[in-house]
Amino acid sequence: MAHATTIIDLARLSLSHGEGKRLDLPVRLEPMEMGGQTYVPTPTSPTVRLDISRPSGGFAFRLRFPVHLEGPCMRCLDPAAIDLEIDAREVDQQDTEDEELLSPYVVDDELDIGRWAHDAAVLAIPVQLLCRPDCAGLCPVCGESLNDSDPEAHRHDTGIDPRWDKLKDLKLD
Numbered sequence: 815m816a817h818a819t820t821i822i823d824l825a826r827l828s829l830s831h832g833e834g835k836r837l838d839l840p841v842r843l844e845p846m847e848m849g850g851q852t853y854v855p856t857p858t859s860p861t862v863r864l865d866i867s868r869p870s871g872g873f874a875f876r877l878r879f880p881v882h883l884e885g886p887c888m889r890c891l892d893p894a895a896i897d898l899e900i901d902a903r904e905v906d907q908q909d910t911e912d913e914e915l916l917s918p919y920v921v922d923d924e925l926d927i928g929r930w931a932h933d934a935a936v937l938a939i940p941v942q943l944l945c946r947p948d949c950a951g952l953c954p955v956c957g958e959s960l961n962d963s964d965p966e967a968h969r970h971d972t973g974i975d976p977r978w979d980k981l982k983d984l985k986l987d
């Protein structure tokens with residue numbers, strides 16, 4: 815298996831204007847941080863498909879790969895997993911002042927495909943990554959997961975966080 819890469823030297827591809835190239839190669843992905851939690855890709859170096867074309871005066875890229883992520887459910891912190899299909903595009907024009915046409919992942923003829931793949935995967939993570947679509951989350955009073963308990967059976971008499979009971983006795987005068 816080829817060595818996992820994070821940088822592609824565009825100059826070494828020696829593409830002329832109008833030419834294109836397709837590369838299938840393993841790219842090492844760093845774990846992803848979302849809302850203070852960490853999501854780990856499996857495999858850590860998925861094989862990505864990179865299409866490079868050379869329109870006049872620059873580069874155009876398309877990056878595609880599937881990735882499986884594992885980490886805590888954003889509601890109850892139980893293990894959760896998701897399969898994502900990444901499909902991202904970038905352009906990088908030379909001799910332009912227009913930032914829209916400059917890729918942040920291209921510096922000095924090098925494409926930082928590791929960082930791009932990482933950012934594209936982070937963008938694809940849903941706002942709510944849950945252990946199951948109807949995850950009931952944690953009880954706001956005692957912090958227990960409500961997924962395994964009968965909602966009728968799981969009740970607190972006061973409806974007040976027990977930590978507040980002490981405060982109730984304090985006299986403020």
Ligand SMILES: [Zn+2]
Nearest residue numbers: 887890945949
């Ligand atoms: Zn959950």
Ligand SMILES: [Zn+2]
Nearest residue numbers: 953955956957
């Ligand atoms: Zn509770």
